[in-house]
Amino acid sequence: MTTETQTDNKEQARLRWQCRRGMLELDLFLQSFMDKAYENLSPEQKQTFSVLLETPDQMLLDYLTGRVIPYDKDIADVAKKIRLAAGPDA
Amino acid sequence: MSLPIRKFDTLVIGAGGGGLRAALQLSQADANVAVVSKVFPTRSHTVAAQGGMNAALANVVPDNWHWHMYDTIKGSDYLGDQDAIEYMCRAASHLVIELEHQGVPFSRLDNGKIYQRPFGGQSQNFGGEQAARTCAAADRTGHAILHALYQQNIKAKTHFFDEFFAVDLLKDKNGFIIGALVLEIETGEPLLIEAKTTLLATGGAGQLFRTNTNAKINTGDGLAMALRAGIPLEDMEFFQFHPTGIAGRGMLITEGARGEGGYLINKDGERFMERYAPHAKDLASRDVVSRSIATEVREGRGCGPNGDHVMLKLDHLGKEVLDKRLPGICETSRTFLHIDPVEEPIPVFPTAHYTMGGIPTDRFGQVVVPVDTGEEPIPGLYAVGECACVSVHGANRLGGNSLLDIVVFGRAAGNHIIDYLDANRYHHAIDDASVEKAMAHLQRWDKKGDGESVPELKDELQTIMEQNCSVFRTQDVLQECLNQVLQIESRLQNVRLKDHSKVFNTARIEAMELENLVDIAVATVTSALNREESRGAHSRIDFTERDDNNWLKHSLFYKEGRRLEYKPVRMKPMSVETFPPKERVY
Numbered sequence: 001m002t003t004e005t006q007t008d009n010k011e012q013a014r015l016r017w018q019c020r021r022g023m024l025e026l027d028l029f030l031q032s033f034m035d036k037a038y039e040n041l042s043p044e045q046k047q048t049f050s051v052l053l054e055t056p057d058q059m060l061l062d063y064l065t066g067r068v069i070p071y072d073k074d075i076a077d078v079a080k081k082i083r084l085a086a087g088p089d090a
Numbered sequence: 091m092s093l094p095i096r097k098f099d100t101l102v103i104g105a106g107g108g109g110l111r112a113a114l115q116l117s118q119a120d121a122n123v124a125v126v127s128k129v130f131p132t133r134s135h136t137v138a139a140q141g142g143m144n145a146a147l148a149n150v151v152p153d154n155w156h157w158h159m160y161d162t163i164k165g166s167d168y169l170g171d172q173d174a175i176e177y178m179c180r181a182a183s184h185l186v187i188e189l190e191h192q193g194v195p196f197s198r199l200d201n202g203k204i205y206q207r208p209f210g211g212q213s214q215n216f217g218g219e220q221a222a223r224t225c226a227a228a229d230r231t232g233h234a235i236l237h238a239l240y241q242q243n244i245k246a247k248t249h250f251f252d253e254f255f256a257v258d259l260l261k262d263k264n265g266f267i268i269g270a271l272v273l274e275i276e277t278g279e280p281l282l283i284e285a286k287t288t289l290l291a292t293g294g295a296g297q298l299f300r301t302n303t304n305a306k307i308n309t310g311d312g313l314a315m316a317l318r319a320g321i322p323l324e325d326m327e328f329f330q331f332h333p334t335g336i337a338g339r340g341m342l343i344t345e346g347a348r349g350e351g352g353y354l355i356n357k358d359g360e361r362f363m364e365r366y367a368p369h370a371k372d373l374a375s376r377d378v379v380s381r382s383i384a385t386e387v388r389e390g391r392g393c394g395p396n397g398d399h400v401m402l403k404l405d406h407l408g409k410e411v412l413d414k415r416l417p418g419i420c421e422t423s424r425t426f427l428h429i430d431p432v433e434e435p436i437p438v439f440p441t442a443h444y445t446m447g448g449i450p451t452d453r454f455g456q457v458v459v460p461v462d463t464g465e466e467p468i469p470g471l472y473a474v475g476e477c478a479c480v481s482v483h484g485a486n487r488l489g490g491n492s493l494l495d496i497v498v499f500g501r502a503a504g505n506h507i508i509d510y511l512d513a514n515r516y517h518h519a520i521d522d523a524s525v526e527k528a529m530a531h532l533q534r535w536d537k538k539g540d541g542e543s544v545p546e547l548k549d550e551l552q553t554i555m556e557q558n559c560s561v562f563r564t565q566d567v568l569q570e571c572l573n574q575v576l577q578i579e580s581r582l583q584n585v586r587l588k589d590h591s592k593v594f595n596t597a598r599i600e601a602m603e604l605e606n607l608v609d610i611a612v613a614t615v616t617s618a619l620n621r622e623e624s625r626g627a628h629s630r631i632d633f634t635e636r637d638d639n640n641w642l643k644h645s646l647f648y649k650e651g652r653r654l655e656y657k658p659v660r661m662k663p664m665s666v667e668t669f670p671p672k673e674r675v676y
């Protein structure tokens with residue numbers, strides 16, 4: 001029997017791999033977010049984070065640096081959280 | 091040991107621009123091709139290349155491939171192989187146009203021709219005025235190339251193994267390479283991929299150094315796989331430090347920023363490149379600019395409280411130009427540093443960027459090894475891209491020449507493999523011993539218990555490399571560096587994983603990546619220690635001059651016995667006269 005935590009752990013493991021990208025900037029944004037802030041997302045936001053990770057790298061970089069604001073408001077909110085978690089002290 | 095096996099004509103390890111270009115050539119010729127990539131193909135590092143790709147199209151100022159060839163040879167500090175360089179520069183224009191037909195939207199000039207920007211080390215007429223040779227698709231050239239090639243491969247029915255990690259190469263009874271042991275990252279299950287031909291296109295090893303411009307996936311896996319299979323690595327002492335990585339963080343500020351008119355200043359506000367390269371100034375070759383920055387810092391003219399970096403000044407270009415031409419770096423700086431380049435300069439320092447050395451190949455992408463007095467290809471084994479050393483970059487790569495390298499030699503290797511497959515129709519049987527060895531390597535990480543941790547050891551390795559084997563090097567420091575790296579190599583035996591789960595076990599992959607980095611570190615430091623001269627990116631404080639009498643030759647490092655051999659530089663081009671070594675002035 002698979003418990004909820006097991007499914008959760010597997011999902012986190014999967015997401016952690018999806019955070020390995022082709023650019024240093026994305027690694028910095030995503031991996032530190034995964035380490036520090038992912039846990040604090042609501043279940044819906046966690047779902048949105050997973051959808052956001054499907055974005056191609058250059059577009060994702062535009063979202064995370066704020067150069068482009070995603071059309072979907074939920075995605076835009078999560079992207080903003082990731083951006084704010086970066087910065088000089090991250 | 092019974093493991094699942096899949097068979098293909100060709101196994102391509104790596105789905106960056108190099109691997110995808112080769113795979114496309116093969117699939118279009120109806121070969122049965124498997125491409126393995128540890129990350130989803132369009133997340134390969136090629137996606138990060140923003141600046142562009144060189145070709146002497148002469149759309150902005152006069153240009154031709156022969157000038158491009160000269161610049162590349164001079165840039166390489168005469169260590170590049172002149173036949174391969176001629177081949178690459180001649181093919182460049184054709185390949186840009188081919189890429190455009192494959193779907194890469196190159197930026198345009200007002201007259202409709204492909205836009206070209208000036209990059210470092212480019213000249214007209216063999217060392218004359220600045221040339222403008224770099225073709226770009228806005229600031230996402232690598233992304234555009236990678237996506238176009240991926241789509242073309244899907245259309246041509248290339249078989250992709252996405253998120254599979256190649257562990258080690260496999261051999262037949264005669265020692266020839268016939269595929270690889272790979273691990274499905276999602277399930278943690280091993281798989282044997284057997285192939286008549288194998289091509290390594292696993293990219294560079296920027297993660298060798300603590301501050302680097304590369305994605306975390308750039309751990310040089312293919313280089314280490316080659317070493318473990320008994321293949322030497324060529325010219326590993328030559329690692330490119332990009333002059334303008336963000337100090338302490340690594341993010342790249344493209345050379346395009348200086349191409350557009352940005353320049354470097356020291357703590358006195360002096361434009362110091364005028365002293366080091368009166369003619370080319372901030373657009374001198376990368377090794378020259380990196381050394382100049384490091385010298386400014388060493389001599390006490392660095393900026394910031396610790397005097398440990400210089401500044402890249404862009405504000406004089408104005409908001410409009412910056413937002414239009416360099417939006418990416420402006421956002422990077424604003425987001426990660428909270429510095430707006432429209433108002434303030436960006437702190438930069440030479441940052442590990444590109445692996446010039448690699449798996450030795452000829453200009454057909456065949457892996458070559460010394461035999462008696464010459465060299466011979468290893469039948470069925472190929473390498474292209476940043477993991478290969480063909481060698482078109484020699485001791486120092488010019489910006490915009492790597493995207494060119496990967497498509498030119500990806501295509502050339504594809505063509506050569508097609509001929510090879512015609513003549514070699516059958517699979518060879520895998521030697522069980524080679525499977526057992528590869529599996530032992532994988533299963534070593536199943537050991538439980540207490541031990542050192544992978545991230546800590548990796549951090550230590552990267553710091554040692556950065557402090558002791560970067561822009562300036564000396565005998566004593568390199569020797570100490572080697573001792574420390576060898577200690578890390580032995581401590582690696584005591585590392586244990588805490589997480590032994592199977593599904594998406596990132597920790598296990600990172601452990602194998604660390605093993606690869608350690609092998610490459612040993613190769614790099616040993617090669618650097620032995621080369622007693624300064625050439626291109628390899629600057630010895632104790633041997634400050636280039637020494638063509640003794641060192642105009644390629645290094646070959648073997649893992650077994652940490653042995654070094656040397657082979658001559660190929661000075662004879664395919665059709666034109668040799669460019670003999672001259673003093674390098676910019």
Ligand SMILES: Cc1cc2nc3c(=O)[nH]c(=O)nc-3n(C[C@H](O)[C@H](O)[C@H](O)COP(=O)(O)OP(=O)(O)OC[C@H]3O[C@@H](n4cnc5c(N)ncnc54)[C@H](O)[C@@H]3O)c2cc1C
Pocket residue numbers: 103104105106107108109126127128129131134135136137138139140141142143144231232254255256257291292293294303304305307310311312342443444474475476477489490491492493494496
């Ligand atoms: C920030 C940055 C900007 C750059 N800009 C430019 C530029 O403007 N112009 C230019 O010419 N060059 C540029 N370069 C250099 C250039 O981008 C790279 O050298 C080039 O893209 C390398 O391509 P590649 O195909 O050899 O490897 P990569 O694109 O790095 O691909 C490597 C592939 O191998 C796979 N792989 C690796 N190890 C394994 C394994 N163990 N198992 C399975 N798969 C594996 C990866 O998943 C990936 O698919 C830049 C580099 C950086 C870091």
